[in-house]
Amino acid sequence: MVDEALKLRREYRVPFWEAVLLIARRDSIEVDAVLEAANHHQPMEAFKNIDLVANSVTPETLDGLITSLESNQVLTFSSQITLIDGSTIHIPMLDFRIRPNPENLNLATMIVDHAGLSGHIFDSGNSYHFYGTSTVDGAAGLANFLGKFSLFAPFVDQRWIAHQLIEGACALRISRGKNFAEPPRQVRYVATPGSNRTALGS
Template sequence: MMTALDLVCELVSRNSLVDAIYLFKPMASPPIQENAELSEDERTLVADALDLRASTCLPFWECILQLISVRDVAAPTLLTLAKRHNRQSDTLELMPRERVTVEGLVALVDSLARGTTLALSSRVRCSDGVKRHIPMLDFHCRESAHNDLLVRQIAEALEIKGYLAHSGQSYHFYGAQLMSEDELVQFLSKSLLYCPVIDRAWIAHQLIERACGLRISPGKTYTGYPTIFAQV
């Protein structure tokens, strides 16, 4: 079974222009409900949004923004938290092409602090000096036989070739061909049309970052590596 680490090596091998890849350690934000600045009304909104998420499988921020829109309560702290963004650049590391091996990546994963994950940035350094990206998507639908087909159909509708992975709770997509930054922005913008099956908040953060990122290691609540199940 091909893991995300195997796929990273495969993508580098197939793209001769790639001179180096970038890896980072996503920063974990504390749970919203632990924020001391929340009002009592906001704490009620958070609790109800968590219940709504559990019953609908919709993303948390979709649930809470929907509740805010239909209730006569102020939620300034929640609205401020909604734009919280953790930058890749805080932990970004370059890995030269010759070091991109499964063994090298496993060694990095094994060295991670407890609770930390390793992620692949879409940014790649190319030998011709042009900035390029590996297209990526993060889905927000539970793994199932039906959704295996659904995410494949969405990738086909977006007219992009690549690989689909079971991420542990949902799905990831990695494109087979590199894109310019402008092409990546266009691709992510089109992908918004398939929200909430594709994670809207994830796309927003990638657009802010001007780059994508996906977890390629176990960690946090994930006990295994993302595993590839289809090529489209």
């Protein structure tokens, strides 16, 4: 079942867990156990968290943290920023589900622009990541942002969005990873929201 799901993901970009659930239902393979596995969420608090003061977040600081990682570790960046008054804001972040190529980079740009945002698009090695240059307020603002972008599935990773909603914060990898020899790299800056807006599917 897992092999078939991986093949579907590799050949057709079918989300892995969607493929597993459909195959399990089709073949009557311990659906209850599969649902239990699909329901798993690994909270951020289970990992080592490093709080940084805003003015200490520099390329040198991040390079130092990445250099100190062990071979089986990755460094992720959290969307959550805690202000002096104790309130929280979030950096808008997205994980796309489209392979890196010129056509799909333009598609990611269209989606970001269509939503009226400015920010940086990164090639993750498998797809694209997005970091906005504005912020949203608190849990409600983040939920509203992620909810709107879930409407762009399957171009954005809907399961990733679900995990971020459960967590109440977003996280994206900024270092090398188990399956990635290089960290994500910036490939485009999207500015002037709405200037190139095109209705998807029209």
